[in-house]
Amino acid sequence: MLELDLSADIQALRTTFDNIREVVDVDALRADVERLEQEAADPGLWGDQENAQKVTSALSHAKAQIKKVEGVGSRLDDLEVMVDLANEMEDEDAAEEARAELAALGTAVSDLEVQTLLDGEYDERAAVMTIRSGAGGDDATDFAEMLMRMYLRWAERHGYPVKVMDMSYAEGAGIKSATFEITAPYAYGVLSVEAGTHRLARISPFGSADKRQTSFAAVEVIPVMEEAKEVDIPENDIRVDVFRSSGPGGQSVNTTDSAVRLTHLPTGLVVSMQNEKSQIQNRAAAMRVLQTRLLLLQKEQEAAKKKELAGTITASWGDQMRSYFLYGQQLVKDLRTGHEVGNPATVFDGDLDGFINAGIRWRKRPSDD
Template identity: 45%
Template sequence: MVELTELRARIASMAETLASFHQTLDVEGKKRRIAELEKKMGAPGFWDDPAAAHPLVEELSSLKKAVAEIEDLTARIEEQREFLELVAAEDDDSLREEFADEVRALADEVARFEILTLMSGENEHRNVILSIHAGAGGTESCDWVEMLLRMYVRWLETHGYEYERTHLLSGEEAGIKSVTLEVKGFYPYGHLRSEAGVHRLVRISPFDANARRHTSFASVDVIPIFDAVEVTIDEKDLVIDTYRAGGPGGQHVNKTESAVRITHLPTGIVVQCQNERSQTKNREIAMRELASRVQRYYEAQRDAELKALLGDRGEIAWGNQIRSYVLQPYTLVKDHRTGYEETDVRKVLDGGIDGFIEAYLRWRLERKTKN
């Protein structure tokens, strides 16, 4: 029989955990961002540019889901705390056991939600492009890509993600050489970034008449989808100087302060124009050039950020694998970064990769804390 003191302690522990989540996940900050986005969406003209509006709509949806889930868990814990007192007043073992099952189920939900607190990067909420490419191993590796695709699709469907296949190149004899999915949903990059790298398969080949053991490799890329860079230049970030043009251009150009120099303070970019006789025209031309240069500046920053996220993947072959899946002579899936392993390979290949995702998140957070 379940002791009420044990249930009371478990509920109190969950309440304490949820309270810490409020701070770790910056729930109040998320609420402020939700209010900010809703205000933007209510502004005239917001929906005139669907391409610009779409990323903000997706961000709002993701934020609302995170806040709603933590508030729902908090409310349910309070309900269980109140119901516990009713159970304590009843001398009914079956009711107590039923309530204990509900407490355990809620504790599992809280544990799953805890994974969000391990996602500390600013890009965790972003949708992703997930690509799988065959490596060393020929037909074997193409078949391995198809197996990995099935594994990820099963995981995506189980967890309610939307996905669209945007590219597929079939193998020459069997399987898939490369495939790309665009994934949308709840913190896709935060969950799937653990999968980026080389995956190794060891098994008895179904393509080998002599039934020999083969090793195959495939690489997985998980790339966050960034919003298009849209340059908004605030007048308060500009220093605008006018001066007399020094080159040829006629008496008016040389004797009036028609030339314009504009400095963009956040980036340090300086542009100038003195071609036209009109200061207004020179300013328009300079502003167009400034917008282009600032756009290029932020795109270069984005490229550098993406390169840092991807890192050096190396060759899709032996020695670079992040995870091994062994079907013969024993069964084991092991992540070589975290040391996490499972022996039920079929369960993993059917999409059961949550343990590997959580282990990676904890391992990454531990490394970040040490550094």
């Protein structure tokens, strides 16, 4: 006689799910949707493209969040019915289906729980990512381009708009650097755990000796902040260089000097922009990113000073946080969380949620307090 009892497991999921619903506040989300729909219906909204994109993105995110939470709640109700039917019909196939749904719901609830951990000061903002090649020659620049494609594919999987702001191509393979903006609520909170040094180990496709090559790339993630305008940058502190945008192989894609490079002389920070049509637009975009980086630098310096006074300095900048092995065992492993995947191809194709969720949990671990 079949006696399938999943009541304890289902109740544990319900308890966690109820806590998540309270934090997410679906009623508040519905109110947001109503307000945003009214804004989106305003015929004058698209007169400001940037604001229109923010409104539509926030509306899409709120609707998706409501659908996700309500969907999990409905599935929990359905699971209890599945268990009752399996027992009533003494159907082992139905029982197996119920067990599989329990496991799937465990993952869904866990993913929702991770989202409740995004409570940092800037977590809800869009993100600007910069990838720079490091040591390793052609392998490093190729690796930098692989990482860029990985994050763009991740954004595509989630339906997040991406705007490439700057690209510097290498003379050989790949890119020296790339900067792009991912516009989605909580993009910064989610992607900030990706910041750090990434390492690639593989048999180099650029060498003739079939030797293993190790190369590095750095990933920087900053929030898009309106508050950046609070940073006052004197004109005398900035050097402005203009040049022509270029594509792979140095082929000119612009016939005017529309690209802009800003150098903040006191700190040495450099920001380049070339994706806009005019020099004025590129300068404005570059200034916004420079202001953001300066504001973050100020906050980092303040935090570092506080740690110094407290005697708790942690020198962690530049430490590699993830390794990608494309030879032998074929593995991608995060060195902070221990999360690993044995299929690098899927990771490079944008399947990053497992690493990101593990990173968010790692960041909130009790030892950080």
